[in-house]
Amino acid sequence: MEYEVVIGLEIHAELKTATKMFCGCKNEFGAKPNTLVCPVCLGMPGALPVMNMAAVEYAVRAGLAMNCKISSFSKMDRKNYFYPDLPKAYQISQYDLPLCTDGHVEIDVNGKYKRIGIERIHLEEDAGKLIHDAIDHGSLVDYNRCGVPLIEIVSRPDISSPEDARIFLETVKTILEYTGVSDCKMQEGSLRADVNLSVRRPGEPMGTRTEMKNINSLHAVQRAAQAEAKRQAAVIRSGGRVIQETRRWDDARKESFPLRSKEEAMDYRFMPEPDLVPLVIGQEWLEEIRRSIPELALSRVKRYIDDLGIPRYDAHLITQSRFLADMFETAAAACGNPKLVSNWIMTDILRRINEDKDFLAASGLDGQNLGRVMLLLDKGEITPNSAKEILDILAREGGDPDAITEKKGMRVQRDQNLIARAVEEVIAQNPKAAADYRAGKEKSFSFLMGKAMAALKGRADPVQVRELLLRRLKE
Numbered sequence: 420m421e422y423e424v425v426i427g428l429e430i431h432a433e434l435k436t437a438t439k440m441f442c443g444c445k446n447e448f449g450a451k452p453n454t455l456v457c458p459v460c461l462g463m464p465g466a467l468p469v470m471n472m473a474a475v476e477y478a479v480r481a482g483l484a485m486n487c488k489i490s491s492f493s494k495m496d497r498k499n500y501f502y503p504d505l506p507k508a509y510q511i512s513q514y515d516l517p518l519c520t521d522g523h524v525e526i527d528v529n530g531k532y533k534r535i536g537i538e539r540i541h542l543e544e545d546a547g548k549l550i551h552d553a554i555d556h557g558s559l560v561d562y563n564r565c566g567v568p569l570i571e572i573v574s575r576p577d578i579s580s581p582e583d584a585r586i587f588l589e590t591v592k593t594i595l596e597y598t599g600v601s602d603c604k605m606q607e608g609s610l611r612a613d614v615n616l617s618v619r620r621p622g623e624p625m626g627t628r629t630e631m632k633n634i635n636s637l638h639a640v641q642r643a644a645q646a647e648a649k650r651q652a653a654v655i656r657s658g659g660r661v662i663q664e665t666r667r668w669d670d671a672r673k674e675s676f677p678l679r680s681k682e683e684a685m686d687y688r689f690m691p692e693p694d695l696v697p698l699v700i701g702q703e704w705l706e707e708i709r710r711s712i713p714e715l716a717l718s719r720v721k722r723y724i725d726d727l728g729i730p731r732y733d734a735h736l737i738t739q740s741r742f743l744a745d746m747f748e749t750a751a752a753a754c755g756n757p758k759l760v761s762n763w764i765m766t767d768i769l770r771r772i773n774e775d776k777d778f779l780a781a782s783g784l785d786g787q788n789l790g791r792v793m794l795l796l797d798k799g800e801i802t803p804n805s806a807k808e809i810l811d812i813l814a815r816e817g818g819d820p821d822a823i824t825e826k827k828g829m830r831v832q833r834d835q836n837l838i839a840r841a842v843e844e845v846i847a848q849n850p851k852a853a854a855d856y857r858a859g860k861e862k863s864f865s866f867l868m869g870k871a872m873a874a875l876k877g878r879a880d881p882v883q884v885r886e887l888l889l890r891r892l893k894e
């Protein structure tokens with residue numbers, strides 16, 4: 420590798436509060452344009468903002484989950500710029516006294532744990548949305564998003580590859596979802612990332628960086644970083660100089676284009692927001708918020724690998740969603756065989772989720788009853804096929820796994836006489852196959868075995884059936 424890549428991410432996450440940051444308008448995606456607005460978020464003269472404490476709480480929770488120091492005193496500032504989606508012509512943000520500082524997030528790069536520093540997390544409001552495509556001439560503006568609370572998470576330039584950048588963003592996304600701070604719907608723009616990137620020869624000081632803004636998918640971040648590293652290396656290799664600028668990443672064309680030369684902080688004329696009092700976070704409230712943070716995904720991944728013997732890949736997939744991870748843990752405790760439960764989640768349950776991403780929310784299946792189905796299976800009381808059938812029923816209408824097993828007559832048949840009778844009948848009805856097997860044709864055995872299992876409706880212990888069938892054939 421001729422060049423080292425140095426990457427820092429700025430991640431914007433919309434907070435999942437019920438209302439906006441400084442007014443009582445609903446914080447909702449997808450409403451009819453300009454219906455979720457009021458004088459405050461439209462920036463009417465004389466309208467005064469009032470801080471939504473839920474937004475502060477969510478930001479603190481995100482900060483704690485990312486190991487930040489929480490400032491006991493911070494304030495809001497005005498960031499001035501003119502753009503049609505910003506009716507006040509300034510955004511209320513935080514400048515020199517952010518709410519959270521000096522944290523870190525641990526990421527798992529194929530079993531290698533790396534620590535990425537978090538420089539700061541600050542609170543700010545979102546701007547409106549310009550719509551350019553809907554009409555032939557000019558643009559439309561939708562102010563519904565004006566004043567939606569956001570946090571901006573600024574990482575240190577600790578990320579050393581495009582893949583690590585994607586994994587870091589994925590990890591932050593999971594943290595925000597586990598803590599309930601943001602719904603992180605990247606396709607709806609509630610989570611977006613800016614990629615700051617420079618390259619240098621090993622041992623040299625940091626190169627000039629560029630910034631690519633508003634990238635809204637995990638893989639697009641990796642692709643954008645890859646392409647930009649390549650572009651910068653080519654510029655330097657040909658004797659040129661990388662210019663500090665903001666670029667626009669076009670994920671469809673897989674290339675970026677210059678947007679504007681990078682503005683400096685002073686261009687924004689930051690000034691303290693005079694209409695809001697400073698934020699003072701009391702110790703007691705801080706502790707209360709700390710207690711509301713659940714065990715996060717990476718901690719669970721390590722525990723699943725070390726204590727439960729689950730493969731790393733499976734552990735990551737199961738912990739992608741807190742709901743699924745909780746379900747796994749409840750089921751594993753109810754069944755006592757975590758590996759069996761994880762295998763079934765990896766195949767059967769994830770298949771159902773892939774077919775319908777809202778499957779779990781709408782289904783009657785939960786950790787408790789999944790665990791009891793797995794217990795029946797583990798004890799050999801039902802066959803894998805019956806387990807699938809019971810899961811179908813539970814998903815559709817809920818219910819009690821034991822009761823379903825009884826009602827459907829699914830309990831594995833262990834009655835020696837019954838199985839022996841079925842085996843005898845199968846041999847009597849298929850004399851040619853039996854003779855073939857006795858003459859040394861091994862393949863005929865699977866045929867007879869299939870017939871016997873079918874005669875027992877698939878609800879007998881295959882080992883037992885096999886034994887009896889072999890014994891009869893050898894007689």
Ligand SMILES: [Zn+2]
Pocket residue numbers: 439442443444455456457458459460461566
């Ligand atoms: Zn409003």
